[in-house]
Amino acid sequence: xxxxxxxxxxxxxxxxxxxxxxxxxxxxxxxxxxxxxxxxxxxxxxxxxxxxxxxxxxxxxxxxxxxxxxxxxxxxxxxxxxxxxxxxxxxxxxxxxxxxxxxxxxxxxxxxxxxxxxxxxxxxxxxxxxxxxxxxxxxxxxxxxxxxxxxxxxxxxxxxxxxxxxxxxxxxxxxxxxxxxxxxxxxxxxxxxxxxxxxxxxxxxxxxxxxxxxxxxxxxxxxxxxxxxxxxxxxxxxxxxxxxxxxxxxxxxxxxxxxxxxxxxxxxxxxxxxxxxxxxxxxxxxxxxxxxxxxxxxxxxxxxxxxxxxxxxxxxxxxxxxxxxxxxxxxxxxxxxxxxxxxxxxxxxxxxxxxxxxxxxxxxxxxxxxxxxxxxxxxxxxxxxxxxxxxxxxxxxxxxxxxxxxxxxxxxxxxxxxxxxxxxxxxxxxxxxxxxxxxxxxxxxxxxxxxxxxxxxxxxxxxxxxxxxxxxxxxxxxxxxxxxxxxxxxx
Numbered sequence: 001x002x003x004x005x006x007x008x009x010x011x012x013x014x015x016x017x018x019x020x021x022x023x024x025x026x027x028x029x030x031x032x033x034x035x036x037x038x039x040x041x042x043x044x045x046x047x048x049x050x051x052x053x054x055x056x057x058x059x060x061x062x063x064x065x066x067x068x069x070x071x072x073x074x075x076x077x078x079x080x081x082x083x084x085x086x087x088x089x090x091x092x093x094x095x096x097x098x099x100x101x102x103x104x105x106x107x108x109x110x111x112x113x114x115x116x117x118x119x120x121x122x123x124x125x126x127x128x129x130x131x132x133x134x135x136x137x138x139x140x141x142x143x144x145x146x147x148x149x150x151x152x153x154x155x156x157x158x159x160x161x162x163x164x165x166x167x168x169x170x171x172x173x174x175x176x177x178x179x180x181x182x183x184x185x186x187x188x189x190x191x192x193x194x195x196x197x198x199x200x201x202x203x204x205x206x207x208x209x210x211x212x213x214x215x216x217x218x219x220x221x222x223x224x225x226x227x228x229x230x231x232x233x234x235x236x237x238x239x240x241x242x243x244x245x246x247x248x249x250x251x252x253x254x255x256x257x258x259x260x261x262x263x264x265x266x267x268x269x270x271x272x273x274x275x276x277x278x279x280x281x282x283x284x285x286x287x288x289x290x291x292x293x294x295x296x297x298x299x300x301x302x303x304x305x306x307x308x309x310x311x312x313x314x315x316x317x318x319x320x321x322x323x324x325x326x327x328x329x330x331x332x333x334x335x336x337x338x339x340x341x342x343x344x345x346x347x348x349x350x351x352x353x354x355x356x357x358x359x360x361x362x363x364x365x366x367x368x369x370x371x372x373x374x375x376x377x378x379x380x381x382x383x384x385x386x387x388x389x390x391x392x393x394x395x396x397x398x399x400x401x402x403x404x405x406x407x408x409x410x411x412x413x414x415x416x417x418x419x420x421x422x423x424x425x426x427x428x429x430x431x432x433x434x435x436x437x438x439x440x441x442x443x444x445x446x447x448x449x450x451x452x453x454x455x456x457x458x459x460x461x462x463x464x465x466x467x468x469x470x471x472x473x474x475x476x477x478x479x480x481x482x483x484x485x486x487x488x489x490x491x
Contacts, residue, residue, distance in 0.1 A: 102443075123314050129309065132265070133454050135264065145240045149181050149236045151238075152299065154282075164250060185208060185209070186213060189212050227435070227436070230437050231438045238299065241273065242267070243267060243269070245423075265451070269440070275302070280315060282294060282299065312442070316439050316440075320436070328432035334415045338367050341369070341370070341452075343413065345458075348428040349427050350430075356392065369393070375403055384481050391470050399464065413427075418443070418445050420442045423440055425439050
């Protein structure tokens, strides 16, 4: 029996080898003509198919499927209210009735209008924002706010690891559940693949509702390596919202020796922008849990705010279910609108052609462009591709740094000391079009200047990559860069 099976495998193998050229042609036609894609991405996949026949197409099936066919998330129950608020703000902008407290922000009204039209992102101007760049401080604040929850806690993270940090958070969630607080935990299947079924069962047994985004097949087999839900959102009682780069794991509080200190950026919002975060969470929850939380009016009641905030904020999101790349478009628009400076912190810098060209033009036009990336890779292929793009920025006159004090995971762009776009999206093609992301656009000199000050403090712990230093890199590094850059559209 084994011999027969072995002979059958050899027969199939020989047939595939004899017809490999024809098979590759068929696969290539599928990639080119049956999927509408960016030409650069098509060429990257064809190159992979040429170098790794058949296996390359298998990787395409796992990584390259275009998910943008129809809108996954629907919000019919509150759509009327949202559209009314959007139309009202649009009318205010067109009639020049919308007034921002800082006159210098008037030139960003077109960006506000774009976010209203494209993503129904309502501008709210009563937000108090607290910035966290240290994991211990962020999670201490998160746990403290959870302790004060009275009605509900909604938790969404891309990565949750069953370690001491999660145990501390879980203890609070279990205690609040016993007190009658309604709790939901939404996690990404790929990002939380290290968690066991029993870990989630323990929460469910305590009355905590749990949902998995894009579940694995048979418990572990991940057929959707792309299209991960990369968002990190916590909403408490509709009053407090957290969003940013920190996931849940010991490395994020600096306890992993491999990475050392973890430098990230997260914000805590109190104000009306929290309602936008609440809507974003519910959209994701409804899809993953097959439930309609928009029927629960109490989840969207406007609470009393303790702090009288004054920061205008729009919550924007993008993903493969969207018709446009709204976060990427915000980055691009802000680069074009910059007059003085652009500060970017990102662990992965793989811009598309438009972003790359815009940054090069800005740098060559005398705008102070500064880009900071980590000094060490957590994903080697992505890191070396990042380093190759950094070289172009240096040549254009941008000041580029590698953060030496551990690992840099912050995702933040500050422009002219006035506007910040920050959240979960990296400055790379994957975040632009393949992952589900969420960012906050903050139109505030006060908050932006604090983030720029944090950037400048990080410079003291970083290395400036000069043109001379970049040109002196060894041959092996050059080869790594060029090889990884070839596949950057699919990284």
